[in-house]
Amino acid sequence: MNTNDPLGRLSAEGVAIWLDDLSRDRLTTGNLQSLIDTKHVVGVTTNPSIFQAAITKSSLYDDDLRRHAGQGSDADAAVRDLTTDDVRAAADLFAPVAARSTNGDGRVSIEVDPRLAHDTDGTIAQAKELWAEVDRPNIYVKIPATKAGLPAITAGIAAGISVNVTLIFSIDRYREVMDAYQAGLEQRVAAGQSLDGIASVASFFVSRVDSEIDKRLDAIGTGDALALRGQSAVANARLAYAAYEDVVAAERWQRLEAAGAQRQRPLWASTSTKNPDYDDTMYVTQLVAPDTVNTMPEATIEAVADHGDITGDTIRPHRENAWNTLAAVRAAGVDLDDVSEVLEREGVEKFETSWNDLLESVNAKLEAAK
Template identity: 55%
Template sequence: MSDPLTTLTEAGVSIWLDDLSRERLIDGSLARLVADRHVTGVTTNPTIFAKAITGSDTYADQIHSLALRRVDADTALQELTAYDVRWACDVLRPVYDATGGTDGRVSIEVDPRWAHDTDRTVAEAHALWRLVDRPNVLVKIPAVKQGLPAITACLADGIDINVTLMFSLHRYRQVIEAFLAGLERARVRGHDVTQIHSVASFFVSRVDTEVDHRLDKIGTDQAAALRGSVAIANARLAYQIYEQYLAGDRWGALAQAGARPQRPLWASTGVKDPRYDDTRYVTDLVADGVINTMPEATLHAVADHAQIPRDRIHGTYSEARQTLVELGALGIDYDDVVTALEDDGIAKFDASWDHLTTELSATLTEARR
């Protein structure tokens, strides 16, 4: 009987883990997932780090050292998270080398409190790039409006970028434009575009959570029939956009220079509604060239019982578009849904970072006494 994770990898899907903590690094569980579960990358976010740092005493020695150096909470937080990401990059370095830099990647996010400040986001991205100082790090920038020029500016400077918190098809088109503009500028500036990497993180399950809530308020049979269908339809149409840009002349010119495409990454793939199959955001989004970043529980569920098709995206575009048409016919505005999700995503990361900074500030103060 074939291993579902092997089948998924053979279908062209890169398996990344959506989690990181110092405990996972110390006890070797990340290395074991790389060795035994086909994990070829790691993503983090402010909420993941807030949980890791406040829920473990493995950071105590470094926090004590930071307190002795009299650093503030923001600087300490950068040092703590960069330490973990640097270590994870080293664990994934053999994968990075074996895949020519395509995989073996670890992401670290800019301070989400500055997501709507372009210049500060660029400065933060440069600081993290220097601080981690590993060729396989990806700096995450949220795909809000003000993040778009920051994405272009960082890519133009040769910084590898993970564009995160995408929900909207319109925003994805803008992200692709920002990516192309960044590579074009990098090329003009003399950077080796063959060495610049980027992924575009399109969030999945949160779309169903928001839409299903609105459908349940409507309460009709037609609304019930649409439950659990919008997130996958949205992601499939995003992949169609990806294919369209690969076929465009603008990308063709960059590809001739050896540039690498910005790969689609399916994020938020853990199932939040227990009525749904726990592997659906993996098995229904299989296509060559994508990344699926999973919480560990989803990773193990896929390994245990998932049925992996060779491709679940091509041939679905008409059906996916019809799903969004039916959503609008029920009175649910797509643009309102994705805007709410983007705003909520930034707010949640802000709250996690604020809470962590407050906790860390108190800990640093106590350690100095």
């Protein structure tokens, strides 16, 4: 292993490196292929904010938009076509990675309409539509870990759809997500259906946790509170990994694994640091353990490649310290349950806003092209 290659060391430790971005520009310029070839990137995640930026800031979609205008398409239909085209092309690019993967790498994620976050039936229906429309085995359909999303996760897995569960902020909700995944697999087993090719990841958000808790610690203002800034997100994720280990060690999971099930790996999302005073690689270097995924914007990938200090497993040796950190945060006066509820609500609202902005922009382009 090249000691001058932090990304290679990260991969060797069992952390799959995924890019948290997708655009037609990345596909047509060869940038995405270069990241696969030189930066150990083995997957891609997208979300409504990513597509909003990609489509509104590039001229590469204009021909397709003119075609849609000529066909009389509305903004929803045009956006669905543009996004599924990009995901399909990226999935084809990652097909060789997927072919040699045994744990669900080489895949591209596409999210259900965020306006369906609290609509179980609507989420299930659109997950099936997206799976069929992209028509590639190496994708994930992203479903939010809202209360309404949990039964949709189970239904999607039971239908043979690989699912990336997004917007997880609390360990309790994460346990519910893992339960939903196992329930879907159990339904397939009970129906005599194969588990081959079904994969899932659970996207546990990181930096947003520090942003929200730090704000509350600042408001409390005591010395003890201020000393805890920048520690909660990593502690929260480390305890999520402990919950993952509990689940995969249990008899319920062992039965499913014996039947051919793939583990639902924890995925560290929102891994760019929001506070410029913090190390720009901290949500990567401090969350290293086997069977994990870290999805990063390109700037974070480059930062890790340049100066990331990969020192082996940085999760399991620190479990007790993680418990102590969150206990201290609670003792300082931070309501962690409320933090999770606020972050979930804001996460859904942020994606809804991005999606609505995208639809408005595309609608304006469609009107202009008529």
